[in-house]
Amino acid sequence: MTESAIAIVTCFGVWALVHSVLASPAAKRWARRTVGTRYLRWYRLAFNAVAAITLLPVLALVPLLPGRMLYVISWPWRRVTLAGQVLAFLALLWSLMQTNPLHFAGISQLSSNDATGSTSLEVRGFYCYVRHPLYLFSTIAIWLTPYMTTNLAALYAAMTLYFYLGSIPEEHKLLLEFGDAYARYRARVPRFLPRLRPCKPMDEQEKRAV
Numbered sequence: 001m002t003e004s005a006i007a008i009v010t011c012f013g014v015w016a017l018v019h020s021v022l023a024s025p026a027a028k029r030w031a032r033r034t035v036g037t038r039y040l041r042w043y044r045l046a047f048n049a050v051a052a053i054t055l056l057p058v059l060a061l062v063p064l065l066p067g068r069m070l071y072v073i074s075w076p077w078r079r080v081t082l083a084g085q086v087l088a089f090l091a092l093l094w095s096l097m098q099t100n101p102l103h104f105a106g107i108s109q110l111s112s113n114d115a116t117g118s119t120s121l122e123v124r125g126f127y128c129y130v131r132h133p134l135y136l137f138s139t140i141a142i143w144l145t146p147y148m149t150t151n152l153a154a155l156y157a158a159m160t161l162y163f164y165l166g167s168i169p170e171e172h173k174l175l176l177e178f179g180d181a182y183a184r185y186r187a188r189v190p191r192f193l194p195r196l197r198p199c200k201p202m203d204e205q206e207k208r209a210v
Contacts, residue, residue, distance in 0.1 A: 002068055016158075
């Protein structure tokens with residue numbers, strides 16, 4: 001069972017490493033030199049497709065490898081966890097809609113003159129309270145699973161660690177892209193633990209279009 005958990009963490013770690021490398025500015029510069037700007041507009045869409053497809057075998061290890069049950073939440077408390085998961089998924093979907101979902105998926109880049117599909121820095125909704133609501137609500141959703149096995153715990157722990165560590169290079173890219181606007185945003189909005197205060201959208205002077 002310990003071997004199964006180690007295998008899952010290792011495989012997810014390899015996936016996360018490849019995912020991070022492909023998302024790096026260096027990989028995009030290499031793609032620009034290799035295929036040219038004309039085809040670079042496909043990079044984000046291909047990146048998402050590769051990430052999803054290569055993650056499936058890692059997820060398949062959870063039921064395939066031997067493990068043991070850690071706990072099962074019984075009724076009526078299971079209703080609480082399931083309700084929490086539903087709310088977390090709805091909040092995740094809402095946060096995704098606030099990121100320009102077509103750009104996030106890599107679709108808007110296909111018809112844009114700018115191969116990167118860059119946008120201005122927009123801060124609204126959950127992004128007024130926490131810088132990474134997608135990671136936050138994903139973490140809440142997975143850990144509210146009403147049953148837990150050793151394999152699931154290993155996967156969820158690896159995913160949670162990746163959400164935190166993966167946000168570091170992501171923020172570095174955003175700082176390069178939006179400059180002082182993102183630096184000011186980062187200074188007043190926490191990374192993962194929301195600060196419950198009135199939402200203050202950024203005004204036009206704080207935005208920096210790319």
